Amino acid sequence: xxxxxxxxxxxxxxxxxxxxxxxxxxxxxxxxxxxxxxxxxxxxxxxxxxxxxxxxxxxxxxxxxxxxxxxxxxxxxxxxxxxxxxxxxxxxxxxxxxxxxxxxxxxxxxxxxxxxxxxxxxxxxxxxxxxxxxxxxxxxxxxxxxxxxxxxxxxxxxxxxxxxxxxxxxxxxxxxxxxxxxxxxxxxxxxxxxxxxxxxxxxxxxxxxxxxxxxxxxxxxxxxxxxxxxxxxxxxxxxxxxxxxxxxxxxxxxxxxxxxxxxxxxxxxxxxxxxxxxxxxxxxxxxxxxxxxxxxxxxxx
Amino acid sequence: xxxxxxxxxxxxxxxxxxxxxxxxxxxxxxxxxxxxxxxxxxxxxxxxxxxxxxxxxxxxxxxxxxxxxxxxxxxxxxxxxxxxxxxxxxxxxxxxxxxxxxxxxxxxxxxxxxxxxxxxxxxxxxxxxxxxxxxxxxxxxxxxxxxxxxxxxxxxxxxxxxxxxxxxxxxxxxxxxxxxxxxxxxxxxxxxxxxxxxxxxxxxxxxxxxxxxxxxxxxxxxxxxxxxxxxxxxxxxxxxxxxxxxxxxxxxxxxxxxxxxxxxxxxxxxxxxxxxxxxxxxxxxxxxxx
Numbered sequence: 001x002x003x004x005x006x007x008x009x010x011x012x013x014x015x016x017x018x019x020x021x022x023x024x025x026x027x028x029x030x031x032x033x034x035x036x037x038x039x040x041x042x043x044x045x046x047x048x049x050x051x052x053x054x055x056x057x058x059x060x061x062x063x064x065x066x067x068x069x070x071x072x073x074x075x076x077x078x079x080x081x082x083x084x085x086x087x088x089x090x091x092x093x094x095x096x097x098x099x100x101x102x103x104x105x106x107x108x109x110x111x112x113x114x115x116x117x118x119x120x121x122x123x124x125x126x127x128x129x130x131x132x133x134x135x136x137x138x139x140x141x142x143x144x145x146x147x148x149x150x151x152x153x154x155x156x157x158x159x160x161x162x163x164x165x166x167x168x169x170x171x172x173x174x175x176x177x178x179x180x181x182x183x184x185x186x187x188x189x190x191x192x193x194x195x196x197x198x199x200x201x202x203x204x205x206x207x208x209x210x211x212x213x214x215x216x217x218x219x220x221x222x223x224x225x226x227x228x229x230x231x232x233x234x235x236x237x238x239x240x241x242x243x244x245x246x247x248x249x250x251x252x253x254x255x256x257x258x259x260x261x262x263x264x265x266x267x268x269x270x271x272x273x274x275x276x277x278x279x280x281x282x283x284x285x286x287x288x289x290x291x292x293x294x295x296x297x298x299x300x301x
Numbered sequence: 302x303x304x305x306x307x308x309x310x311x312x313x314x315x316x317x318x319x320x321x322x323x324x325x326x327x328x329x330x331x332x333x334x335x336x337x338x339x340x341x342x343x344x345x346x347x348x349x350x351x352x353x354x355x356x357x358x359x360x361x362x363x364x365x366x367x368x369x370x371x372x373x374x375x376x377x378x379x380x381x382x383x384x385x386x387x388x389x390x391x392x393x394x395x396x397x398x399x400x401x402x403x404x405x406x407x408x409x410x411x412x413x414x415x416x417x418x419x420x421x422x423x424x425x426x427x428x429x430x431x432x433x434x435x436x437x438x439x440x441x442x443x444x445x446x447x448x449x450x451x452x453x454x455x456x457x458x459x460x461x462x463x464x465x466x467x468x469x470x471x472x473x474x475x476x477x478x479x480x481x482x483x484x485x486x487x488x489x490x491x492x493x494x495x496x497x498x499x500x501x502x503x504x505x506x507x508x509x510x511x512x513x514x515x516x517x518x519x520x521x522x523x524x525x526x527x528x529x530x531x532x533x534x535x536x537x538x539x540x541x542x543x544x545x546x547x548x549x550x551x552x553x554x555x556x557x558x559x560x561x562x563x564x565x566x567x568x569x570x571x572x573x574x575x576x577x578x579x580x581x582x583x584x585x586x587x588x589x590x591x
Binding site for chain 2: 163175
C-alpha cells in the first residue's frame, strides 16, 4: 500500500512539473506546427540559470522567473532562425540545441551545479504553507501548473492567441487576414521554451542539482506524453488539450516509475521512451496497411 | 448615391462629372518576371495597366499562363511587381507593402476550399479571425456574445444552415460550404476589393452554381468592388459589369457592360483572336463552355 502511494505521489508531482514541459512542446509541435527540438537544451538552460542565480544569493523565486525568461529568449532565437533566415524549423531547433549546450556549460562554469545546501523555491513555499517533503512538492507543482493552465487557457482564446493557433493551421489564410505570422511564430516559440526552462528550473531545485545532461531525451519524453494524452482523451477544446498534456505526462511518468520499481535499470529509460513513441506513431500506419488503406508517403521536411 | 436631380443641362453636366465613380484600384505598368536571369525566366505580367472603379465587378478570363493569378497575387501583396510598376488602392500606394499589411485592402477567396479557412478551428473562430482583418489583435477574448450574434447573422442569409454549426470545426464542412464560409470571411470586414481566384473551379457544377449565386448576392448587398478570375467564358459573360481578357501577361480585351451584354462565347473567341493576333487554341476554355 505504501509503495503504491509513493509511486502515485511521485508520478503526480512529475506529471505536474513535466506537464509544463509537455505543454511547451505541444505549443510548438501541434499548435504552431513547428517541430522545435531546442527543448533538450532549453530545459537545462532553465536549470542552469536558476541554479547559478540561487548560488549567487538571488531569491529562488526570482531566479525561477529569470529561468522562464532565459528560455523565452532562447525560443525567440530559434524562431528568428526560422522566420528571418528561413532555416527550416527542424534545423533551427537542432542548431539551438547544439549551440545552447555550450552556453549552459559556460553559465554553470562546468557540467553541474549542486544546490543541496541552498534554500530553493520549494523551501520558501514550504515555510509559507507549513508543508514538507512530497506533500510540498506536489502542492507547489500544482500551484504553478494551475497558474499556467489558467493563463494559457485564457491566452489561447484571445485575439492574439487565436491568430497564433491559426498560424500553425493555415498560414496563408491568416497572413491574408492581416496577422504577421512571423511574429506569431516568435511569440509561440518564446512561450513554449519559457515553459520548458521553467520546468527545468523547478526540476533542478527539487532534485538538488543542475546537470548539463539533464535535458537529453526531454523532447522525446514530451512527445510521448503528448501522444498518450491525445490517445487517452481525444481533446478538442483548449481546456481539455491542456489537461490532456498533464494527464499524458502523468501516465507516462507512472509507467516509468513502475518500470523502475520493477527493477528496470535506469539507463534503459531513454530506450523505453523511444520505443514507446515509435510504437505510438508506427502502429496506426501498420493498422492502415493491414486494412489495405492508402497512406501518403512519409513527410521528410 | 444621393445625387440631386439636375435642373439644367449645365448643372447636369457637372453632376455627371461628380458622379463619375472613384478609382478603387489602379495598376500602372505592372510587370512580373519570375526566376529572372535564369534559363527558367518567365514573364508572367508584361506591363499591365488597369483601373478598377468603385463597385466594379470585373471578370478576368484567359488561358493558362496568361497572368491572371499573378495579377491577383500582386493586388493581394503576395509579392511586389518589378520596379517601375505601381499598385494603388483607395489612393494609397501599396506597391511594396508586405502581404499581411494588405489585409484591409484586399479580401480573397482561393481556388481550393482548404486555403481560405482554417480546418482545425471552429466556424466562429474562423469568422473572428476574419472580423479582425487588418486590425490590431489584442488580448480580449476572440469570441464573445456580441460577435457570435454577428456571425450568426452573417451566415444565415447563405441558406446553408451554417449558422447552427458555429462551434463545428471548419474542416468538417464540405467544399462548397467552406467556399461559402470563405466568401463571408473575405467580405465580413469590408476590404476595399474582393478577389475571387477561380473560386468555383474545384466544385461540382451544381455546388459551383450555388456558390456563384451567393457570391452575386454578397457582392451586391455589400457593394463590393470585385475581381473574379475564371476559366469559364460563360461565367465571365454572365457575371460582372466588365470583362477583361488576358493573354501572355497582357490585357488584350477590356469590355464594359454594354459591350459584353450582346456577346456570346463565340464572339469572345473572335475578340480574343483579333486582339492577340493569334488563333485561339486553348481547348480547356472552349470545352468548359457548356
